[in-house]
Amino acid sequence: MQRWLAQGLILIAVVVASIGALVWINQQQNCQKVSLLFIGNSHTYGHDMPNLLAELAAAGEPRYCLEIETVVEGGASLAKHWQDGVGLQALQRQQWQYVVLQERSLGPIEDPQGFQQAASRWMQTIRQQGATPVLFVTWAREYAPEQQAQINAAYAQTAGQQAILVKVGAAWQQVRQRDRSIALYEPDQNHATLNGAYLTACVFYTTLLRPPSQSLPNLTDLPDAQAQYLQQVAWDVTQN
Secondary structure (H helix, E strand, O other): OHHHHHOOOOOOEEEOOOOOOEEEEOOOOOOEEEEEEEEEOHHHHHHHHHHHHHHHHHHOOOOEEEEEEEEEOOOOOHHHHHHHOHHHHHHHHOOOOEEEEOOOOOHHHHOHHHHHHHHHHHHHHHHHOOOEEEEEOOOOOOOOHHHHHHHHHHHHHHHOOOOEEEOHHHHHHHHHHHOOOOOOEOOOOOOEOHHHHHHHHHHHHHHHHOOOOOOOOOOOOOOHHHHHHHHHHHHHHHHO
16 A cells, blocks of 8 residues: 555555455546456456556556456356356446456366357447457466467457457466566466566556556566566567
């Protein structure tokens, strides 16, 4: 919280659903307002990834104030979120610019048809509400890096021309290939460390907000050189 106060920001967290949906509102003068609704699970909320994204947006040039709401539940699929109805209520409650969809990590591999059907239903509804659908392409398990290609392909096929792809998995793959000393995974070989969450937030930042350069101050506890490297990887993946 001190980091935010030092920047003249107000961070508000409001519980709006029993499954853990939160609203972050960054109030700051002279910034562009952007609203995002995240629908997903622990790959979305781990290490407050949406909060990291808001920090990056507030620190970059041009400066953005993000209004972010999350509808999240551990292990939930997009089909389950549709059935629960909480995400749909959040979608219809206000006008969003972006709605981010994140399938359970192995869903695109274990049930590609079910994933595609659920994502397509969400994307159609999101567009009907006047928002832009965004697909959060997640990372492969640490012990199965060969699955990344399958995950990428499943998300790309599902998105078609209807959604923006945020290629987080590709960024993780690049770091793993270039520098294995940077730990992206928790010991469970699935969830993100702070490194992984920061890299994820950087990919969202460069994809959705398209800054003119990748240089940002380091607002985390990561070493400066490491934070800058993760920023560069996110920039490279987005530009390519």
